[in-house]
Amino acid sequence: MHTSPTPTTHWRERIADLLRDRGILVAFALMMIILGLTVDRFATSENILAVIRQVSILGTIALGVTFVVIGGNLDLSVGSMLSLATVLVVDLHDKIGPGPAIAVTLVVTLFAGAVNGTLVGFLRLNSLIVTLGMLSVLQGATLLYSGGKNVDIANQSDTWFSIFGRGRLISAGGIDINVPVVLFLGLAVLMGILLHRTSFGRKVFAVGGNRVASTFAGLRASRIVFSTYLLSAFSVFVGAVILGSRVMGSQNTVGQTWELQVLAGIILGGTSLLGGSGSIFKTVIGILIFGFINNALLLLGFPFYAQWLVTWIVIILVVWLDVASKRGKLWAA
């Protein structure tokens, strides 16, 4: 060590820097260690894989919504879109076969995303209101399609469609790696590369940071925003296929309030709702925090709604720390 004039501030600054850059990771690691030491049956590979499987659908959707949020917008329609896509893929499965059912669902979901993208990207309407409107439209469309009845797949044991939600890739030594987990983490890697390693990803950050400036810099902001909504819709499609395949049936309102849970996970990970910052990695961590807190509370014998109370506190604290560190002051006023 060289002679540093103020060694104490030095390491303090370094810790502060570490917390600022990797704060959520440090928090996640701490949380896992504490839960692992204090909660029985928490730190077993079965339990950890089970939690990842439980959050895989929520997480998959959150990956796409992350693009929208970094681009400076919101997508509140993903919950209704999930309802529509799941009902479609399940209902059409018996009518036209699994392959065509998946194809039709993909087309319909992307179309819904394109409508969002056109209204927010090209017509530059407020994304919160547009996607709130689409939430209502898509939920209504789902109910109109099904006539309000639940749908299901008649012959559940005799279809390759079951692989997406129920399949196992590796089953050795008591450890099962399930297909939903692989789909979620695989898509996370792909989306991560797209966001952090391509020029498209950089443009999403630029548009979300300052749309006007990015336009002056020659970016086609409208197209980029449009694309983020397509990605969001695509991730809903993947989530719907996993969900439909796992349950082999669907209620009409299966995705209700999912849009807000997805946002909660994204926010927990530290992606700012203001746009221009965030990462796929943070979203995955945020969703995992969501899942592991829930799991630990259930293992400790708390009822399921205890997680809502914990989420309330955690979400405000996480964002507060983030805002405060940027501001350099704990209190805003």
Next chain:
Amino acid sequence: MSQATPTIPKAEASNRGLRAALRSFLAQPIWIFLLAEILFFSLMPGSRDTFLSTGNLLNVLLQSTFIGVIALGMTYVMINGEIDLSVGAMMALAASLSVGLQSELGLIPAALVGLASGVALGFFNGVVTFKTGVDSFIVTLGAMLGIRGLVFVYTQQDSFYSMDFAYSDFGLSRIAGIPTLALIFLALAIILHFVLTSTRHGRNAYAVGGNRDAALNAGVRTGRHVLINFALLGGLAALSGILLSTQMGASTPTMGNVYELWVITAVVLGGTKLTGGYGSIVGTVGGVLAIQILRNGMNLLQVQAYWVQVIIGAMLIAVLLLDQRSSASGDEVRA
């Protein structure tokens, strides 16, 4: 606290006020839509016999009360440029407390506890938003989940039934033939319209929403102002839950689920801007009525209720499009 310029003669002033009211009335596309709705349903063969009957119109007004009471408060908060997603959960908590505590405390104290829970939680939302600087969307998103958790903790997932018939009698009562609950909604709408248009608090609401720093520099205590509006909204959400429980004679832990979305929809339909600084109670009442008349009319026509959701969603986007066209400014960069 009206500060009319003294040079204007009284008659002219009131005339001008009337004209201004009329203008603000017509400036809202929602009222044109509302008129179209009324025309449509009073002409359609399936609904024309019953739609315009006093009984049916009073029914629409009664059904408007529950979303409407909350929407009044949401208008204030949204004019401030803030939002509250936790109103549905606050409804359920207040209703559960009001019904659940009445055997121990009596009807009115229990209702007051329910009301106080809403004011306190609204106040809490406001304090957190103001003190931490975290966006109110995030603060109240957390609160939406957390308060619903509180409801489940308190009720243990049970519905409560009011054993005292006076409670549900109130919910079904009428004054001069008009449902009491609807009268409460109308009275609150008039009071809150007056506060917004002719008091200092109302003027400050627009100032704070339009430009918070400028308002602060002009001497408005912005923090306190926003806090009051969040507490007001919490209180109104609680009141709405209590009123709904008097009508049902019961409370359920899932009461008010997705109400926040309906309320925000009604307020935006009424022309209030999410970005703050713009909006009116008159418009909000129009937005609430538009939703309920659509529900009612479609029901009379025996159209599947699901269409209502599709139409309302489309309307929401249409209002935004109209609004953008009328206020598009040339200096904006089109990408």
